[in-house]
Amino acid sequence: MLGFLFRRLGDIIPTFFGVTLLVFFLIRLIPGDPILMLAGERGVDAARYAELQAQYGFDQPIIVQYFDYLMGVFQGDLGKSFVTKKPVLDEFLVLFPATVELGLTGILFAVCFGVPFGVLAAINRGKWIDHLTMSVSLTGYSMPIFWWALLLIMFFSTTLGWTPVSGRLSVMYYIEPTTGFMLIDTLLSDEKGAFISALRHMILPTIALGTIPMAVIARMTRSSMLEVLGEEYIRVARAKGLSPLRVIMVHALRNALIPVITVIGLQVGVLLAGAILTETIFSWPGIGKWIIEAMNRRDYPTIQGGILMIAFLVMGVNLIVDLLYGVVNPRIRHKR
Amino acid sequence: MALLEVKNLTVEFGSEDKPFRAVDSVSYSIDRGEVLGIVGESGSGKSVSSLAVMGLIDFPGRVTADALTFDGQDLLGMPAKRRREITGKDIAMIFQDPMSALNPCFTVEAQIMEALKVHEGGSKKQRRERTLELLNQVGIPDPKSRMTAYPHQLSGGMSQRIVIAMAIACKPRLLIADEPTTALDVTIQAQIIDLLLKLQEDSDMGLLLITHDLALVSEAANRIQVMYAGQLFESGPADSIFSAPRHPYTQALLEALPERSEGHDRLRTIPGVVPGQYDRPAGCLLAPRCRYANESCVAARPEVSDFNGRDVRCFYPLNDQGQPTGLNTGGTV
Numbered sequence: 001m002l003g004f005l006f007r008r009l010g011d012i013i014p015t016f017f018g019v020t021l022l023v024f025f026l027i028r029l030i031p032g033d034p035i036l037m038l039a040g041e042r043g044v045d046a047a048r049y050a051e052l053q054a055q056y057g058f059d060q061p062i063i064v065q066y067f068d069y070l071m072g073v074f075q076g077d078l079g080k081s082f083v084t085k086k087p088v089l090d091e092f093l094v095l096f097p098a099t100v101e102l103g104l105t106g107i108l109f110a111v112c113f114g115v116p117f118g119v120l121a122a123i124n125r126g127k128w129i130d131h132l133t134m135s136v137s138l139t140g141y142s143m144p145i146f147w148w149a150l151l152l153i154m155f156f157s158t159t160l161g162w163t164p165v166s167g168r169l170s171v172m173y174y175i176e177p178t179t180g181f182m183l184i185d186t187l188l189s190d191e192k193g194a195f196i197s198a199l200r201h202m203i204l205p206t207i208a209l210g211t212i213p214m215a216v217i218a219r220m221t222r223s224s225m226l227e228v229l230g231e232e233y234i235r236v237a238r239a240k241g242l243s244p245l246r247v248i249m250v251h252a253l254r255n256a257l258i259p260v261i262t263v264i265g266l267q268v269g270v271l272l273a274g275a276i277l278t279e280t281i282f283s284w285p286g287i288g289k290w291i292i293e294a295m296n297r298r299d300y301p302t303i304q305g306g307i308l309m310i311a312f313l314v315m316g317v318n319l320i321v322d323l324l325y326g327v328v329n330p331r332i333r334h335k336r
Numbered sequence: 337m338a339l340l341e342v343k344n345l346t347v348e349f350g351s352e353d354k355p356f357r358a359v360d361s362v363s364y365s366i367d368r369g370e371v372l373g374i375v376g377e378s379g380s381g382k383s384v385s386s387l388a389v390m391g392l393i394d395f396p397g398r399v400t401a402d403a404l405t406f407d408g409q410d411l412l413g414m415p416a417k418r419r420r421e422i423t424g425k426d427i428a429m430i431f432q433d434p435m436s437a438l439n440p441c442f443t444v445e446a447q448i449m450e451a452l453k454v455h456e457g458g459s460k461k462q463r464r465e466r467t468l469e470l471l472n473q474v475g476i477p478d479p480k481s482r483m484t485a486y487p488h489q490l491s492g493g494m495s496q497r498i499v500i501a502m503a504i505a506c507k508p509r510l511l512i513a514d515e516p517t518t519a520l521d522v523t524i525q526a527q528i529i530d531l532l533l534k535l536q537e538d539s540d541m542g543l544l545l546i547t548h549d550l551a552l553v554s555e556a557a558n559r560i561q562v563m564y565a566g567q568l569f570e571s572g573p574a575d576s577i578f579s580a581p582r583h584p585y586t587q588a589l590l591e592a593l594p595e596r597s598e599g600h601d602r603l604r605t606i607p608g609v610v611p612g613q614y615d616r617p618a619g620c621l622l623a624p625r626c627r628y629a630n631e632s633c634v635a636a637r638p639e640v641s642d643f644n645g646r647d648v649r650c651f652y653p654l655n656d657q658g659q660p661t662g663l664n665t666g667g668t669v
Contacts, residue, residue, distance in 0.1 A: 232436040239390055239431075240451045240502070241424025243417075254441045330486040331440060 004326075008319050012312075019311040020073065023304050024066050027295075034082050034298040056082070069304065078308070079301030081294070088305035092287065096309075097180025098168065099286035102205055102278065103271050109210035110217055111264060115257075117214075118221020122256075123248060125226060133218060141215035145274050149208035149281045156204060163203050166283040170197040209278045213267040220263045225256040258329050265321030269314045338365035339542045340389065340427075340510055343403035347381070347388050347566075349396060356613040358384045358397075360566040363640075368509065369540040371533070373557030373574065375550060375589070379610040381566035382546045383432075386512045389544075390429050391419050406510070425455040428503035429512040430532075433519045434495035438487035444471075445483040448502050455506045470501040474531060493524035497531070504535055510542040511535075517552070529556060550593055554578050562586050565610050565621040572646040582646050582653045584626050584660070620651070628652055628660045 035052045036043065044052065053059045057068060072079055078088040114137075121133040157165045168182050169175065173194040175185045183202070186194040228234065229252055237251040238244075276288035283289070287306055294302035326332045345362045348355035359381040366372045374382050388399045391411065404411045406427060411419060431437045439447060448470060449463045458466075464483075471479035474497040487495060496516065503511060513532060517525035533556055536543040547553055553560055554574060561571040562585065570583040581587040588606045590596060597603045608625040617623050619634040626633065632651055643653040652660035 232431060232433060233439040235392060236431060236437045236499070236502075237439065238392055239424060239429045241420040241422070241454055242450070243420065251439050255439070329441070330443075331488045 005323075008322060012315055012319075015311070015315060016308075019308055020070060020304070021066075023307045024069060025062075027298075027300055027303050028062070030295075030298070032298045034300055037298050038082060073308070078305035081302045082299045083294075083297055083302075088301050091290070091302070092305060092309055094180070095285060095287050095290050097177075098182070098284060099272075099275055099279070099288060101181045101183065102202070102209060102284060102286060103268070103275060105202055105206040106209035106271055106274075107213060107264065107268065109206050110213035110267065113210075114214040114217030115221050115260065117218040118260075119225055119248065119253065119256075121218070121222040122225035122229065130222075134222065137215035137218040139215075140211040141219075143211065145208055145212070145277045146281055148211060149204070149278060152204045152208055153281075164197075164201050166281075168198065168201050168285060169194065170201075173197060205278050205282045205284055208281070209271060209274050212274060213264075213271055216263060216267060216270075217260060220260050221256060224259045225252060228252045228256045231255070254328070258325070261321060261324055261328060265318045268317040272310055272314065337408055339368050339370075339407060340544075341365045341403055341405045342385075342389065343401060345385060345388060345399070345401040345404060347384050347393055348398045348400075350613070355398070358566050359388065362563070362566075362568050364561055364568070364571065366510065366542045366544055368542055369536075370559070371536060371543045371545060371557045373553030373560045374544065374546045374563060375548060375553055375560060376563035377548060377610050379565070379612070380563040382548075382563055383514050384566075385563075386429065386514055386544065386546055389512065390427065391416075391423055421455070424451055424508075425506040426508055427510045427512065428506070428508035429514065430496075430499055430503050430516045432515040434499050435487075435492055435519065437499050438490075438495055440487050443484050443486055444490070444498050448498070448505055451502055451505045466505070467501075470505055471498075473504075473535070474498070474501045475527075476501075492520050493527065496520060496524075496528055500528075500531065500535070504539075507539060508541060510544065512544045512546070514546045515548070516545075517547075517549070525552075532556075550589060551595075562589070565616070567621060567649060568640060568647065569622070569650070570646065570648050576646070580654075580656050581658070582643055582648045583650050584628050584652075584654060585622050587654060587658055588625075588627070620649075 035049060035056070035058070038052075050059070057065055060068070069079065076089070078092070080087055081091060084091065117133045117137065121130040124130050153165055156162050164170065169186070173186070173189075173191045175182070175189050175191065175194060178185055178188060182198040183195065186198045229248075234247060234252055237247045242251075272288075275286060276292055278284065279286045279288035280292055287310065291303060291306040293299075294306065342365065343363045345359055346357060347359040348357050350356045362381070362385050364372065364374075374385075376382050384393070387393050388401075389404065389411070393399050399412065401412060406422060409422070411422070438444075442450075445464070445467055448467045449460075452458065452463045452466055456463075467483065468479055471482060476482050476494065476497055482490070482494075482498075487498075490498065496519075500516075511532075516532065517528050520528060529552060532543065532545075535541065545553060545556055557574045559572065560574045560577045562569045562577070562583065564585055570577065570581070570586050572582075577586060578590065581590055585606075588604075591604045592606060594603055606625055611617060611621060611624075617634065619632075619636055620626070620629065620638055623629040623633040638649050638651045640647050640649045642648075646653075652662050655661050
C-alpha cells in the first residue's frame with residue numbers, strides 16, 4: 001500500500017514539469033502584451049515600457065524566465081498577479097472554496113442521479129425506462145454547457161422565477177467567510193434565510209455542471225451493470241434465496257461500481273473544465289471565472305498558478321480514486 | 337410423498353408462436369436420501385431443467401409444468417417471496433464453475449454468512465461459528481484463516497468446497513449439483529464427489545446430480561435419467577441402465593465410454609450433434625443420429641412409455657441383448 005502510494009506520488013513529478021512547461025510557453029504564444037494590457041488605451045512611452053519589462057523580468061531570455069518561475073514554485077511562490085499585485089496563491093485560496101463547493105455538488109448530483117439511472121436502465125434493459133434514461137443521458141452528454149446553462153436560466157430563473165439568475169448569495173445577506181463554503185458558512189451564521197438563499201443559488205450551476213458527468217456515469221453504470229448481471233455469482237446469489245433488491249444492490253452494484261469509480265475520477269477533470277464556463281455564466285466567484293479574467297488581461301502569473309493548482313487537484317483526485325479502487329476491489333488490494 | 341415431484345416440466349424461450357423448447361415435458365421425482373443422476377450431452381436441457389426447479393429462469397423464458405411440487409407445496413403457484421424462502425434453504429444448488437460462482441468483492445465468510453442470515457437469522461457470532469463449522473465439514477484446511485479470504489485467493493477445488501459449504505449452510509433437504517466437477521481437475525473431482533455423497537448420506541438429503549460423466553453417475557446415483565435435446569429418453573435404476581440400456585441413445589452413450597472400447601482401434605462416438613433451435617427433426621429427435629432409425633422414426637415422435645419397468649422414449653426399445661424390439665412389426669410396442 002505504502003509502496004504504491006510512493007510510486008503514484010513519483011508519477012506526479014513528470015506531470016508537474018509537463019504542466020509548468022505547457023502553461024508557461026503556451027500563454028506566451030497567445031498574442032497580446034501584458035504590459036500594454038496594463039497600460040490600457042493610453043499606452044506607455046518606450047522608456048517606461050523598457051523599465052516595466054525589466055521590472056517583470058520580460059527582458060530576460062525566455063528560458064531564464066522559466067527557471068525563475070520554476071524556482072519560485074519550488075519555494076511555494078506562484079508569483080504576484082500583474083493586475084492586483086497580490087500573491088497568486090492568496091487569491092487562489094480565497095476563490096478556491098467556491099469552485100470546490102460547486103464541483104462537489106456537481107459531482108454529487110452526477111453520482112446521485114447517474115448511478116441510479118444506470119442501474120434502472122440495466123435492470124430494465126430494452127424496456128422503455130432503458131430507452132428513456134439512455135436518450136436523456138445522450139442528450140445531456142451532447143449539450144454544450146453554456147447553452148444548457150442559458151436554457152436553465154431562461155426557463156427556471158426568468159420564466160418561472162424559481163431560482164436566482166446568478167451569484168452565490170442574495171445581496172440581502174452578508175456572510176463572513178469562515179470555511180469559504182457558502183452552504184456551511186450560512187448554516188453557521190445567524191442570518192435567517194441565508195442558507196436557503198445559498199442553496200437556491202447552487203441549484204442551477206450544479207445541474208449545468210453535473211449534467212455531462214451524470215450522463216457519462218449513467219451510461220458507464222448501465223453497461224458495467226449489464227456485464228455483472230450476466231455473471232455466474234449473480235445466479236448463485238439468487239440461488240441463495242436473496243431478494244432481487246439485495247442481489248442487485250449488494251452483489252451486482254458493488255462489482256459494477258469498480259469501473260464507474262474510475263470514470264468518476266476522470267470526470268473531475270471534465271468538471272473543472274466545465275466549471276470555467278459555468279462560473280462565467282452564473283457569475284460564480286470561483287477559480288474558473290478568475291482564470292478567464294486573467295487570460296483576458298494576459299495576467300501570466302495568475303494563469304500559470306491557477307492552472308498548476310488545478311492540475312495538482314486533478315492529480316490528487318485521481319490518486320484518491322486509485323486508492324479507493326483498492327478499497328472496493330479486493331483483487332487489486334491483495335496483489336501488491 | 338416424494339420430496340421433489342416434477343411432472344411434464346417444460347421450459348420455452350423465444351416468441352410465443354414459435355417457441356424453442358429447451359426442456360420438453362420432463363418428469364421425475366426424487367425422495368429423501370436418494371441420489372438421482374441426470375445425464376446427457378451438452379445442450380440436452382439438464383441445467384435448464386434444474387434452474388427451472390430453482391426458479392432461476394428469467395424472462396423471456398417460460399416455465400410450465402403439470403406439477404412442480406416440493407414436499408407437497410406447489411412451487412410454481414406460490415408467491416415469489418414464499419418461493420425464495422424455500423430456495424437456498426430447503427433446495428440448494430451448486431454450479432458448474434466454482435471460480436465464477438463466488439462474488440469477487442466479498443470474503444468467504446461474508447458469502448456463507450449471508451445465506452445463513454437470510455434464512456436462519458441468529459446473532460453474528462452464531463453465524464460465524466456455524467460458518468467455521470461448515471468449512472470444517474467440507475474439509476477446508478485451516479478454516480479460520482480462510483474465513484476472511486477473498487475468492488481470488490482460493491484454488492478451484494477450494495472454491496468448490498466453499499460453494500458447497502454455502503449450499504449446505506441451511507441444511508437443505510434437496511441439493512442440486514449441476515456438473516459440480518466439470519471445471520476441476522481429475523484428482524479433485526473424486527474428492528468433491530466423495531464429499532457430496534458423504535454430506536448426502538449424513539443428512540439424508542436428496543441429491544440431484546447433473547453430469548455428462550457416466551462413470552460418475554454409475555458410482556454415485558441410485559436412479560438415472562438420460563436426457564437428450566430437452567426430452568427424457570430413458571430413466572430407471574442405475575445398475576440396470578448400465579447393464580441393459582433400453583434406449584439406443586443410452587446404448588450409444590455407454591459404448592462411447594473408453595473402458596468399453598477395448599478391442600477397437602478408436603473410441604466409439606455418436607456421429608452428429610444435439611439438434612439446436614433451428615434444426616429440430618420432425619420425428620424422433622435422435623433419428624438423424626440413431627443407428628436403428630427407420631421411416632417411422634423420422635415421421636413421428638415417440639412418447640415415453642413403460643418397457644420392462646423402465647420409462648423409455650423409443651418406438652423400438654432394446655432388449656437384454658441390445659437389439660431393438662418390435663422392428664419387424666413396424667409399430668409401437
